Amino acid sequence: MAKPWAAFGVDLHLEPAGPGLRRGLTAALREAVRTGRLAPGTRLPSSRSLAADLGIARNTVAEAYAELVAEGWLTARQGSGTRVADRPVIPPTGTTAPPHRERPRPVYDLVPGTPDLAAFPRTEWLKAARRAFLAAPNQALGYGDPRGRPELRTALAGYLARARGVRADPERVVVCAGFVHGLQLLGRALRARGLDTVAVESYGLPPHWKQLTAAGLTTTPLAFDELGTNPGRLGEDRSIGAVLLTPAHQFPMGMPLHRDRRATVVDWARRTDGVVLEDDYDGEFRYDRQPVGALQGLDPDRVVYLGTASKSLAPGLRLAWMVLPPTLVDAVTEAKGGSDTCGAVDQLTLAEFLTSGAYDRHVRAARLRYRRRRDALVQALATHAPHLQVTGIAAGLHAVLRLPPGTEQSVLQAATWQRLALHGLSAYRHESSTTERLDALVVGYGTPPDHAWAGALEALCRVLP
Template sequence: MTVSQTNFAWATLLEVGGRGRLHDRLARALRAAIRDGRLAEGAAVPPSRALAEDLGCSRWVVTEAYGQLVAEGYLTARVGSATRVSWSPVTEPPRPRAQGAPPRPPIRYDLAPGLPDLRAFPRRRWADAVRAVIGSAVHYDLDIPDPAGHPALRTTLAEYLRRSRGADADATSVFVCAGVTDGLVRTCRALHAQGIGDVAVEHPGWPRLRAAAASAGLRVHPVPVDHDGLQVDDLARTPARAVVVGAAHQFPTGTVLSPARRAQLVRWAREVDGFVIEDDYDAEFRYDHHPVAVMQGMDPGRVFLLGTVSKTLSPALGLGWLVAPAATLTALRTANPVAVAPPVLDQLALSTFIDRGWYDAHLRAARRRFRTRRDLLLDTLAAEVPQGRPAGTAAGLHVLLHLPEDTDTRRTVQAAASAGLRLADLDDYRAGESPGRALVLGYGNIGDTEIPAAVALLRHSLRPAATRR
């Protein structure tokens, strides 16, 4: 227990009733409080003068009781310091570790996907934004928040998405949410309320998105992805009237939805009277040319747009957005009556962070850093894992490493974890068994200097996984 001068046990209930002299009864009450843990070891008991005043007795009664407990070893008194509890109830000895495999070493290198460079989080600028918000927020900003988000952030996001992503958005169409998963759940609930019972998702893809759609009551249909992105012809053979698609950079294959597929997908949505739910995953990071604009701008009446700062700043912020077609705005509110927007002060901090140009500056620096890191990873893989074949567009925060068919990627991931390296198996993102062995290697949350050692561990981990079972 933390020992401090503010840790006085003022509120401890002392039962000093019964028969006998008052100082004996007080000592008995304190002893009981210590024995049953109400006064923990290290806690300071009240000064004798203050406790005597509370009990309505002389100070001598308290000092006698304290002296008795000091003699018994329950209390320790030092000149110039508070009298503190020096005893605690006997606890059970720690249980011996169960026999079996030794514990795994801590993860030293992180090549799993899904995280940005957490070391590069702009702490000073974010702190500046928070301070600015605390100083400028008016009293009604501290009221119960609008479930759709604070108007200031909704306006800022609409302008940012128009400027940087080519979106067709205004403040009324923007909802602030906790991230892509939260935004997808809200969207699917609204679609379910409007009579849509089936949704398609990319295969392979994030299992979390499949689970989010299913949690909203929709039947989920996986649709395969090829080198041009989602196969719209296969989508048309499902009963789905909504589809979740990563058009700018599909996870985990790393493909970009081709222009022809984009146009075909919008036509499909019109023909089935349905919707496209665009997950703008990794869209800010394109290294061979400027990022491709969002599909939402092609048909804002048929396309929802989901985005987040989880891959650009940090998932710890829990801030994202949803841009919705005008015809669905009422359904989004009524189908999600208990939806809660992120904390208002965090929303205002993000609005300030964007408005002052700090977000754009952070993204520019991140693009340079990730471009260099991606090149380093590919060069190191070519030298150390020549049997691997990297795939995916020069974008985002991960690459797909195809491996020989006789590689057991599951055992590879386990062997790597035992050596302190975190990896991800492509099978983790598939809805069922599929041919093709591959690892999904993220380079967002690993330092440049760590990549050679991490790839060396990967090479060694492949050895015991040579035969797939």
């Protein structure tokens, strides 16, 4: 009986069936080609290799190949081997899906949340990767500490203390695969501690709220006023055991948490044994004001600091980090599992990128580039829509553009016609918020590549009321 596999040349799973090995092999190959499992142009193993792998005579394979070449399923040329012929693929009966009509892709993208990916420092990153990989010990390629590579945790502790005022011990740093992954781990750990309710901001990212809900927690929005998020409810609602904030640069409204309110949040956490989750998503990008230090620096035993490379480098790296209070380190590490879930090579590369100074150089260059874009946005709006107010422009990679009441949806529809990807403020409002509804656009000026920035700005001005 022939073995149902082959591994010489290419991985090829075959199950010859029916009377006679040659007939069964021919039928199995024909079916694999007919249904598209073997794509046109795929090179098949030599008759000797396939025969050895299937445990059958070489002549049997050669005859099957010859028959399929004669039928037009395969091609055979001297020096290039036997390949699948270029012919239409017939899908199996009953599996044809209804035609999917794709929407036209946007020409311009001003959706916030992504930096200019074309500006990723590929050359410097590759240099850092080479240095880090050559210097790494062999055990770095093993499963590793679930908290992450010690090289990266040490580098992050030093950088965050210097640049963001975080009081970080490498033993309390946990590396995770993006902010959402970190939030998932924290949600499990908080729920295991018996927490039921997490306060969130009236405006924020719905996917983050959904992660907390998926962990079994209820999210309740705090009020929002001219000073930003108002934490007054924390002292009034005893069911709240934690709060998720963006204190350095509220997303998406753009202002920092007022200093008196920062103190209020920390006092609440100390008084009630509460936990503050600080999302410092774009702490590197400040333009017209001094950087706002991390809230975690006020009380590292009550505040979880969360940072990410998604805005400063690229979200595709899937690298983020948490600096945890001592009481949460074991619970979060246990929630993460018994081994590291982030790629060791990328962790080692980021560690080298940080310690070599390449990260600081990249951030400074990016800060200048985004500031110029911010200035161009403000100037264009002053020229084409001087009646509209722009806020949240002192920091970050996005701005909030206030619209006349009742016009947000019509502007978004006009943007769709212009093939401009754009988000309204309503997309970021918590469904239970009692804060007054505002019509506005959240403009991600950091998103387009340089060559598309001018066109995106022109398209934005065309859709404004």
